[in-house]
Amino acid sequence: MATRRDAGGNPIPDNVAPAAKVWGKENYPYPQGAAFIECDEMKCVGCGICQMACSMQHFGVINKDLSRMRVRKYLLPLPKAIQATCLQCPPQERECEKACPIKPAAIHFDLNTLHMVINQETCLGHGCRLCRRACGIDVIKVYPSVTRVPFVCDLCDVENNGNRNPQCVNVCPYGALYFKTSTGMGGYAIHDIMRKHPDEKAELIARRLYPLTRESMVYPGWKK
């Protein structure tokens, strides 16, 4: 009997019941040209299954801190989860690439495979973090005990051959992640509007709940 494989091409152990149809990317066309993962904050429930998929795909373990997708749980003061991931910004707005002290930049957009890449050889390592600071939304991740070099969303093209297949979008039970073509002038979205730190997004969402008149409800303090 042939080995059963799931939607990601991985073998399914015999004790697993037949895999069901995956929803997510099948529901809309595969993007042509430059594309990115868009986060729909109000749909996200914070299950973190995207993070598990991400760390499995890249490191073979389940560990949210090894995920390129970021999900933070806020108290606004009601609990709300907010995601953030690399927006594969257009050249004009690619602050990480501009900030890299190496020339050519170790972190760059690969025009052949259409996603961000960090050069393992030339990158100065997790101690530098200038790209991370320039980006400002903490989606260039570091985890020194496992990798010397930071890591960033490569749309699950692990072998860097152009086969983009983001697993997080595949598994998200709430369809809160879209793998879609960048649209706008010249084929590029204006990403700086969307490039907001989760803290900033949280503050905006919290405004739905204000003004609060009850004394015990306190304003989320992280911006103070």
Next chain:
Amino acid sequence: MSEIKFSLLEVDLTRETSRVVDVTEDVKKYLGARGLANKLIWDLVPQGADPLGPENILHIGVGPLTGLIGDKTILSFKSPLTGWVGRSATSGYIGDEIIRTQYNAGILIKGKANRPVYLHVYNDEVKIEDASDLWGKWKQETEVTLRDRLNKQTSEMFAVLCIGPAGENLVRYANVTTEFVHSASKWGCGAVMGSKNLKAIAVKGTKGPLYADHQQVWQLFKTYATSPRTALHKLTESRWGHTTSMPTLLRYACEGIKNNHLSYNEIVEKSNHLEHQLKYHVWTDGCPGCAAACFVPFFKNSQRGAFGGEFRHDNVGGFNANIMLGYEDMPEIAALEDELGMDGEELGGIVAWAIDLFEHGIITREDLGGIDLKWGSVETACELMKKIAYKEGRAPAALAEGFRRAYEVFGEESKWYAFEVHGCAAPTYDVRNKHHGMGLTAGTSHTGARIGLGLDSALSEAATFCNFATGPFAQIWGSREEVARVFLNAACGWNLTVADVKDIALRNYYFNRCISLREGYHPSKDDYLPPRAFDEPITDKYGTTWVWDRAEFEEEKKKHYVKNLSLTEAGLPPREGLKRLGLDFVIPVLEPMGAIG
């Protein structure tokens, strides 16, 4: 595939020390959380110890599957309300953070701090910090202040478990909350934390979970996450949360109306989950690793203030029609309950009882510190709740001690109006209703009248899977035992069979019951229902009348012990069963008490 190790973080608040203990062998025998906690309570808490004294323990239990099938954290302790074994379950991401510190058998709190403190756990860094500035604060402010402070120190988002003023003041049904809306409510774990001067526990882990085979765990998990069965489940849970159960139960005479006195009444029609959702639902939130996402917080801005929170059966069911209110009035009560930190089910029953006693002249305005209690009044109910939390006045202070202790203050005549089993309020799942109610479950429980007491929970609360998340798992894999087997084997590297899993469930159930038996519970003297269950019939909306006959209850109880709980007809664990399951060490202790079948 090698087996994983299980580590327990043991914190002694008296000595201000901590250490990590390897409990792998115990976890293999009992699983984690409530299973392991049985052993800890049996070994560490002396027989007859004061639940509010330093000898009691508090186990913040996670287990092998926390974060995979829901995100359950089970708090275990000796209950200050019943004096028997106690456990409270909560969700939220606190469990996930504990798992990611790799203290995968949880955190054990011993002793008592000499000043208000909070426990700070950041991977290997364990500190007992001063909490004098947090002491006295209501829950939301406590949690936001602490999370904000730790976020500034570490730029990490900590998960926080904390108590409110009720826990500090040792109200015997005070609860513990995380993320403001996830409560570990039952049997007074908040009072246990308060008695230890422990205001909060803040945890952050970045090490990732320990699994024997990550690839296999992920394949199992992905099967769940992408199954159409899960899709259907999540559509219901994520839209309604738990707001739908109460209107249904009210119509079927399964939920209290006017302190469980009334049959179907028009007040029931005021609990409307569709209206509630369309008006006040803000978004949906879930626990790590769960696609069901059953938390649907509400936010209501009214002339009386802005109220946020969550409707659960546990925090709304006891109030609502039971004090002659509807969903429209509940946001304020639910939010205040969460802020003060009390078990809503218990408090609902207590407040309804107090209104009843006031109406019948058994307690007076002076007893209540100047409140004119009445049915259908949000204002007076909130006033009373605040007084109970701070134990202000003769009656509120007595109510804060629970039914059994309050009888001594209010006298014999107050007993008829109390709807309680084992000293725990039973406003929900009306014990008279034999179809949907919990008469037999509550009446035979060794922990007090609550749901989640049988063999099912002995498995789920030890393997740590969430009952609200289990549905699609059980549909995909066939049964709960099979779910536990495949996930435990993949996560821990074991080779369990379904029979092994069933044995573990039975072992944990017996062991749990044995602790209560050691602490004074005995089915012959404790397993009965309140007089009103036999003498005050109720009729549901569709015309069925429910009431127990005394002889019938005794007969059904015996059958329930044997058929559903694998006990003897007297409700005791059988000697042969204890021996077979490796629990023979309890026999010498329980034998002289006549507690072995």
